Amino acid sequence: MEISLNLLQEVDAEALFKFESENRWFFEKMVPSRGDDYYSFETFIRRHHELLKEQKNGLSYFYLITNDAGEIVGRINLVDKKDNIADIGFRVGATYVGKGIGNQALNLLLKTDLSVKQIRGKTTTVNHASQKVLERNGFKQVRVGDEEFEMNGEIMKFTHYLWGNENPRL
Template sequence: MSIRLTRLKASDAEALLVFEAENRYFFETMVPSRGDAYYMSENFQTRHKQLLKEQSRGISHFYLIKDDHDSILGRINVVDLNKQRRGKLGYRIGKMYTGKGLATKGLQLFMKEVIKLDIRKIHAKTTSNNFPSQRVLQKNGFHYEKTDTDSFNMNGEEVKFVYYSWENGRELV
């Protein structure tokens, strides 16, 4: 399957809400819930505008992973960029598209954008039971940093956060 990244724009809000709602319960098996209010159209629209504002200020960059038919397969972003050009990675792939290498390919495409944006370092975290996410990060040059010592209960399972990072090949200031 051919995929591409598109920068998040205002006109994506409705399709993105559908994507998020369709995949809500799948995502909540891997990450804590965003809560019911997140999926209410008015709240989602407000949040979407806030994300676009962050993007216009250059403190976050949001992309959608799409196929040739313009369907949203996933999303990927870097947020909380500071003056040293360091930020945090986030991504999610819809349930129907997992296990097909799309997360790996999407992150590979995203990392090319990250380099163009002169982002110097990215931190990522996943849960100790999310082995596919850990593999995706490793395949894209992220290095394991540490695992939290404290665990938390998510969906009846005790898990810990696992941390990774990636550094641009240039020397950090």
């Protein structure tokens, strides 16, 4: 499947809300919930506008992963950019898991004109798919956090990763 990355825009709100709502059950198996409020369209729109402001100010970059039909199949974000370091987050919809989309999206993102020298990644210890995506794209595991938490009846921790851009395009 051919995918592309598109910076988040105002017009994406409805399609993104639909994507997030349809995949909530799937995402919450592997990452902590964003809370019930997030799935109220009114709250979602407010947060959408906040993300667009962050993006406009160069603090974060939010990308939609779309297929060749223009449908949202996932998201990938560089957030909290400061001192040439940012954090990465990504999620692929349930229907599209196991098709290499996360790997392709991260690879595409790393080939863009990044304005960061390092990217931090973090995932739960049970999210092996995300761990593989990070590692296949040059992220190195740097530690497993000490703090334990329970999610879906399972005790887990966060695994932390780091990627370094040796030739940053600043």
